[in-house]
Amino acid sequence: MSVKETCLICFEDNPIARMFSIGTCHHKYCLSCMKHHVEVQLQSRIVAQCPHKDCKCEVNTETCKKFLSPELADIMIERIKESSIPVTEKVYCTFPRCSALMSKQEVLEHTKTSFVSEGGRKCMKCHQYFCINCRVPWHYDMSCYDYQRSETYSRSEDQLVKSLAMKKLWRQCSKCKHMVELDSGCYHIICRCGHQFCYTCGAEWKNKRATCSCPLWDEHHIIRP
Template sequence: MSVPKCPHEGCKSELGVESCKKFLPPMLIEMLQGRIKEASIPVTEKVYCPYPRCSALMSRSEISEEYAKNAFVGSERSGARKCIKCHGLFCINCKVPWHNAMTCSDYKILNPNIPAEDLKLNSLATKNKWRQCGKCNNMIEHTEGCWHMTCICGHEFCYNCGAERKNNRPTCSCPAWDVRRIWFDNHGDFDDDDLF
């Protein structure tokens, strides 16, 4: 998202958040600031607080390691970080609240169950045939066009099978698009005889 432009016809000036405070309610100003911050952080740098009551967005570079370094020996290797909003400790590697006195491997062995929220998302993704980017794990929905996808992180892959594209070429043998889907979207019911 970019900074909004002046709504006056022909004016190309950008509206700063400060100038919008004069006519937007505080809730919308806060939302605008959040959207601008979200757009300014590269996908691979985004970190969300794992505490449900917080869920603050942070960049990897702004996460405070100081408290974690002072509180835990070797924390920079273990992944302990402190949320900039709620100040809760969490593991940057596991994306969960801090697992004290436990390595990430031990935590994963002792907590093999996927959280209910993740199960719901995975179920919704399966139902809607969404794909997950192999690089940044963002969910992607194919709405039209060929199977060649470029995620917002820049990773290119085949939506049909998930194979990565290398040197601007597919590494799979999937067709470029689904003929049945194109026909159905434009004509309704599909019959194999419609191809010929």
């Protein structure tokens, strides 16, 4: 008779081979529940942690590959890297088809023998040149000072904000144009200007009721890990 263990999420008894151990904390859950848990956290753009209450242990990336698709495993690696880099050190490739995440230090180290000028650096992934100071494709015909005083820079700043909003899944208030980021709580947003809308699709709330059919909440945002 094979030895079985109980998963503390679904409470089903599973063979040991179908159980997943969370790294250093050693909490165990079945592969099916862990797959769903990790996928939900990745969709919420956060690093997957142990589902056990009050446990902050991160899920090991390598061991997750046994139940995650290669694409999701790559996303998980990206999330871990993103969380490990301080906000002030994060650098994203300015070319939309790449958008690779790098730390400022590793970019400077990687390009110390191949930079165009003080600001012109080469992306570590797509190898195209961008300006690490202006955060745009490299402006070959002018200095950073001149570029930042130009109308082109003003327009590119607007595009940068829009690109970042898409990457971070921010929602823009249709009334005051303020960007909103959901940290926790339901998807019913009350902007600082008083306008109410759905965080998922942006539809307006009228008379304290949604005008769309989007879910009101996701458990992850209601009960924070």
